[in-house]
Amino acid sequence: MILQNCNKLADHTLDVITTKNLTYTYPGASKPSIQDVSININKGDFVILTGPSGCGKTTLCRCFNGLIPHFYNGTLDGEITVANLSVVSHKIYELAQHVGLVFQNPENQLFALSVEKDVAFGLENFGMPRDEMRKRVDWALQMAGISELTERPPHELSGGQQQRVAIASVLAMQPKIMILDEPTSFLDPLGAEKIFDVLNNLNKELGITIILVEHRLDLAAKYANRVVVMDKGNVALAGTPREIFTSEKARLIGVGIPKVTKLYQHLKKNGLKLRNVPVTTQDIVNLLREILKDA
Amino acid sequence: MLEVKDLHYTYSTGLEALRGINLTINNGEFLAIMGQNGAGKTTLVKHFNGLLKPTTGTVLVDGINTRDVSVAKLARNVGFVFQNPDHQLFSETVEEEIAFALKNFGFEESVVTKQVDWALNLLDITEYRKTSPFMLSGGERKRVALASILAWDPNIVILDEPTIGQDYQQKEKLQQFIMQLNAQKKTVVVVTHDVEFVAECNPRVILMSKGKILVDGIAEEILTDPKTLIQASIVPPQITQIFLALTDLGLPSNVIDVHEATKIILNRLRGKL
Numbered sequence: 344m345i346l347q348n349c350n351k352l353a354d355h356t357l358d359v360i361t362t363k364n365l366t367y368t369y370p371g372a373s374k375p376s377i378q379d380v381s382i383n384i385n386k387g388d389f390v391i392l393t394g395p396s397g398c399g400k401t402t403l404c405r406c407f408n409g410l411i412p413h414f415y416n417g418t419l420d421g422e423i424t425v426a427n428l429s430v431v432s433h434k435i436y437e438l439a440q441h442v443g444l445v446f447q448n449p450e451n452q453l454f455a456l457s458v459e460k461d462v463a464f465g466l467e468n469f470g471m472p473r474d475e476m477r478k479r480v481d482w483a484l485q486m487a488g489i490s491e492l493t494e495r496p497p498h499e500l501s502g503g504q505q506q507r508v509a510i511a512s513v514l515a516m517q518p519k520i521m522i523l524d525e526p527t528s529f530l531d532p533l534g535a536e537k538i539f540d541v542l543n544n545l546n547k548e549l550g551i552t553i554i555l556v557e558h559r560l561d562l563a564a565k566y567a568n569r570v571v572v573m574d575k576g577n578v579a580l581a582g583t584p585r586e587i588f589t590s591e592k593a594r595l596i597g598v599g600i601p602k603v604t605k606l607y608q609h610l611k612k613n614g615l616k617l618r619n620v621p622v623t624t625q626d627i628v629n630l631l632r633e634i635l636k637d638a
Numbered sequence: 639m640l641e642v643k644d645l646h647y648t649y650s651t652g653l654e655a656l657r658g659i660n661l662t663i664n665n666g667e668f669l670a671i672m673g674q675n676g677a678g679k680t681t682l683v684k685h686f687n688g689l690l691k692p693t694t695g696t697v698l699v700d701g702i703n704t705r706d707v708s709v710a711k712l713a714r715n716v717g718f719v720f721q722n723p724d725h726q727l728f729s730e731t732v733e734e735e736i737a738f739a740l741k742n743f744g745f746e747e748s749v750v751t752k753q754v755d756w757a758l759n760l761l762d763i764t765e766y767r768k769t770s771p772f773m774l775s776g777g778e779r780k781r782v783a784l785a786s787i788l789a790w791d792p793n794i795v796i797l798d799e800p801t802i803g804q805d806y807q808q809k810e811k812l813q814q815f816i817m818q819l820n821a822q823k824k825t826v827v828v829v830t831h832d833v834e835f836v837a838e839c840n841p842r843v844i845l846m847s848k849g850k851i852l853v854d855g856i857a858e859e860i861l862t863d864p865k866t867l868i869q870a871s872i873v874p875p876q877i878t879q880i881f882l883a884l885t886d887l888g889l890p891s892n893v894i895d896v897h898e899a900t901k902i903i904l905n906r907l908r909g910k911l
C-alpha cells in the first residue's frame with residue numbers, strides 16, 4: 344500500500360545531511376543556541392534526536408530545512424549541506440523538494456481553510472498535475488488517519504488532529520528526508536504508534552531518511568537505528584539505541600531510559616543478568632521467556 | 639469539590655463533544671483523564687473553570703454553579719494550564735507573565751514579588767525571568783505557563799497535557815511536583831496521554847471515548863485492562879505490556895511498576911540464581 348505513488352523516489356543518492364562546526368545565534372540572543380555541531384546523517388537512517396529541553400534540537404532541525412538562516416536571520420557559522428545542497432546558498436523552496444519538516448506546534452504550520460487544501464499546498468507549489476495531486480493527498484490523509492477530516496477547517500480541530508494534518512501535509516510531498524519535531528506529542532498512544540509505524544514503513548520500504556525529535560524513547564526506540572543526544576547546544580553522544588540506553592553519560596544528561604531497559608538494569612542490580620540489553624518490549628519478553636519457562 | 643451532572647456540550651458547529659458526563663471529584667483528589675483524541679477531555683475540563691458552560695446539565699465548583707459566575711471569579715480557586723502554552727502566554731517577559739494574574743487578583747506588590755520568585759524557582763526558570771516567553775523552547779514555555787498559574791495558589795489545579803514537550807528530567811520534577819501539590823490536599827486534574835506518567839503516579843483514572851466516560855477506577859486496574867484501553871486508543875505501559883505477554887507462564891497481568899516487576903521476576907527465580 345505504501346509503495347503506491349512513490350515511483351519518483353528512486354534517487355536516494357542525495358538524501359544525506361552533513362554539518363561541520365555549525366554554530367547559530369538567534370537575532371538578539373546573547374549566546375549561540377547550537378555551537379560547533381558536527382554531525383553526519385546517512386541516507387536511510389532513522390535517527391532519534393533527543394536531549395534536555397532547550398538543548399538546541401529544534402534549532403538544529405530549523406537548519407536542516409533552511410528556515411535558519413533564510414527565515415530566522417541571526418548568525419550562522421560553519422558548514423551545512425542537505426541533499427548535497429549548501430543550505431546557506433539555496434533557497435527554502437529548493438531545499439523543500441528534498442526535506443520536509445513537521446513542526447513541534449502544528450498551529451505554526453497550518454493555515455488553509457480546509458485540511459485538504461493544507462495538505463495539497465506544497466504539491467500545488469511544485470506544479471504537480473491535478474490527478475497525481477489528488478492521489479497523493481488522499482494517500483497522505485489515509486496514512487495520517489484523517490481521511491474523514493478532508494473538508495474541515497484545520498483551526499477547528501483538536502491538537503492531535505492538527506498534528507495529523509501537519510504530518511499529512513509533509514507526507515504528501517514524499518521528501519527524501521523527513522524531520523519531525525515531536526510529531527506525536529498531542530496524539531493518543533495508539534494514534535502515536537500508528538504514525539510511528541507509517542514513518543517506519545517510509546524508512547524501511549522507501550529508504551526515506553527520518554529524523555525524529557523525541558523525548559519519549561519508550562515509544563520510538565524500536566524504530567531507530569541511531570540516537571543522537573544533544574546537550575547545551577552540542578552533540579554530546581551518538582550511537583545505537585542499545586549503546587545510548589546503557590550509557591552512564593546519557594543517564595547523567597537526563598535521557599529518559601525506556602522502562603524496558605530500566606527493568607533490565609534493576610534485574611541486573613539484583614543479580615539477574617539477561618544475556619542481552621533489551622531495547623523493545625519484544626526483546627525483554629523473549630529474554631524473560633527463556634529464563635522463566637523452566638522456573 | 640467538582641460535581642458534574644449529566645453534562646452535555648455541543649459546539650456551535652454541531653459537534654456533540656460531551657454526551658452525558660456524571661463525575662464527582664472530591665477535594666484533595668488526584669484524577670487523570672485519558673482517552674483518544676477528540677474524546678472530549680479538554681472540552682470537559684474547560685467546564686471546570688467556566689470557560690465553557692454546559693449545553694445541558696450542571697457543573698458545580700465548590701457548590702457554585704459555573705453558569706452563575708465569571709471565569710475570572712472561578713479562576714481564584716481553579717487554575718487552568720492549557721495544552722498549548724502559546725494560548726496562554728502574552729507578556730513581554732517571563733516575570734511579567736507570572737505577575738500578571740497576581741496583580742489582577744489585587745495582591746500587594748510585596749506578595750506578588752515573593753510569589754513570582756517562588757514560582758520561577760519551583761519551575762526552574764529563574765534564569766529566564768527577563769526573557770520573552772517566545773524566545774524559549776516549547777518545554778520551557780510550558781513551564782512558564784505552569785508557573786503563572788501556580789503562583790496564585792489555586793485550590794484546584796487543572797493541567798491539560800502537562801508532560802508534552804518536557805524532557806525526562808523535567809518530567810520527573812513535574813511529576814514529583816504534582817504529587818506534592820496533591821499531598822498538600824490540592825485537587826489535581828490532569829488530562830494526559832502519557833501512560834508511563836500515569837503508571838508512576840497511580841492516580842484515579844477515567845477513560846473517555848466519544849464524549850462519554852468508559853470507565854472510572856485506579857490506574858493499576860485501568861492501565862492493565864487492554865480490552866478497555868484499546869477502546870480509548872490507549873496502549874498499556876511498557877511494564878504491563880511485558881507482563882501481559884508472559885501471562886501464559888503464570889505471571890500476573892496487573893503490574894505497572896518497574897520495582898514490583900523486578901520483585902515478581904526475582905521471586906519466580908528464587909533459588910535458581
